[in-house]
Amino acid sequence: MSALDVAGEFETIRRLLAPLAHPEWGRGLVDDVAVLPARPGYDLVLTKDAIVEGVHFLPADPLDTVARKLLRVNLSDLASKGAEPFGYLLACCWSERCGWPERMSFVDGLRADQKAYGVWLLGGDTVVTPGPASFSLTALGWSPKGRTVSRAGAQPGDPVFVTGSIGDGWLGLQALQDRISLDPERLGALADHFRTPVPPVGFAPVVRDLATAALDVSDGLIADLGHLAAASGVGIEIDLERVPLSAAGAAWFEGRVDPQAALEQLVTGGDDYEIAFTVAARDEAALRREAERRHVRVTRLGRAVAGAGVTARFAGKAVSFVRTGFTHG
Known part of the structure; x- marks a missing residue:
């Protein structure tokens, strides 16, 4: 039985992902976009990472741990810039092994880490692929204006x-x-x-x-x-x-x-x-x-x-x- 037989795109969004959405900015995941209010005095910091089955995680890995790793590797990038995370955009490319229980497990991992790290889902996309499962996440954070730390500031003697x-x-x-x-x-x-x-x-x-x-x-x-x-x-x-x-x-x-x-x-x-x-x-x-x-x-x-x-x-x-x-x- 294929993933499409047990969980269609809109059912996955409505039943699993919508409860993770930011109550205001994510618009309940029923719109094509998220709308973020400006935060005076801060820069918006964005980072994006993708993980692919067989490259970044093993085929036997539970999907709740896959979701948590996906979120955390992006939060790591924000932390290294001195930024405070607040939300993320998500793309899920479900493979044939990703039926309804597996998708529920994936969302359980996201839910746990959203609570742990104080972030919200803002939007994204879900598709089915005949290849290995892959997931992409864009994390967003705030940093006081002009104070985001780059790779380029080291000086001899530091x-x-x-x-x-x-x-x-x-x-x-x-x-x-x-x-x-x-x-x-x-x-x-x-x-x-x-x-x-x-x-x-x-x-x-x-x-x-x-x-x-x-x-x-x-x-x-x-x-x-x-x-x-x-x-x-x-x-x-x-x-x-x-x-x-x-x-x-x-x-x-x-x-x-x-x-x-x-x-x-x-x-x-x-x-x-x-x-x-x-x-x-x-x-x-x-x-x-x-x-x-x-x-x-x-x-x-x-x-x-x-x-x-x-x-x-x-x-x-x-x-x-x-x-x-x-x-x-």
């Missing part, structure tokens, strides 16, 4: 930081594909990070107030620091020994025969959804106070320097990467 831990996204995929061995609790934690990463949304005000440049870590730490370096016209130097690991990541790392090669995998694997950023050296103490107050782990990886590209060192020696992160063809 310390380079990252929130949270690195490598759990890549390790989570390995866990779900039975490619690593750890105790069940740690395997579960890694799998959860791959399926439902937790972006540091509450850290956005600190980024806005103190960061000179920032971006979220999605393609891989080395690749994304390279993007920041290129936009800012600086080089970035980091020490791989400083890369922060979670408890599960550290447990996996402790068993590696070649620690340098293991760290290279963690910093190029992607799917971390943390924030990499620079601050002025004079603001480092303030940054650490704010991070501690908000219970956010921040780690100094290195610094921005005159030059170009990313230079990573391990045991004092420069490391050359075969690949710096995930790229789409």
Whole structure:
């Protein structure tokens, strides 16, 4: 039985998606557009990401986790700009496996995260595809006028930081594909990070107030620091020994025969959804106070320097990467 036999487009919108709509701006999803009132003194910040079955999530992943990942990877982008999220536009390309129960599960995931992050559905589209399921989301946020943090503000001498831990996204995929061995609790934690990463949304005000440049870590730490370096016209130097690991990541790392090669995998694997950023050296103490107050782990990886590209060192020696992160063809 096809998805069309069990749930048509308008039934899906009316019964499942309309209850998620903003009570005023979304117009109940019965119109062709959403209408947003202007917010004096603020800039509208927009970001868009798509996820595809077999590329960004596994065919066996429950659709509630797929929906939550879709929303969260976009909220990660907004957080790295210092923006406050408020709504999103959604496009669903349902595959043949997406019958009514699967669509209900998808919406359950959105509903839970709308409540957790204070955002509303504003509009979008749904279609059926003979190919793999795919979903696209455009997230919208507010930032005080002229204060949205870009990738382009780092200066030589600025310390380079990252929130949270690195490598759990890549390790989570390995866990779900039975490619690593750890105790069940740690395997579960890694799998959860791959399926439902937790972006540091509450850290956005600190980024806005103190960061000179920032971006979220999605393609891989080395690749994304390279993007920041290129936009800012600086080089970035980091020490791989400083890369922060979670408890599960550290447990996996402790068993590696070649620690340098293991760290290279963690910093190029992607799917971390943390924030990499620079601050002025004079603001480092303030940054650490704010991070501690908000219970956010921040780690100094290195610094921005005159030059170009990313230079990573391990045991004092420069490391050359075969690949710096995930790229789409």
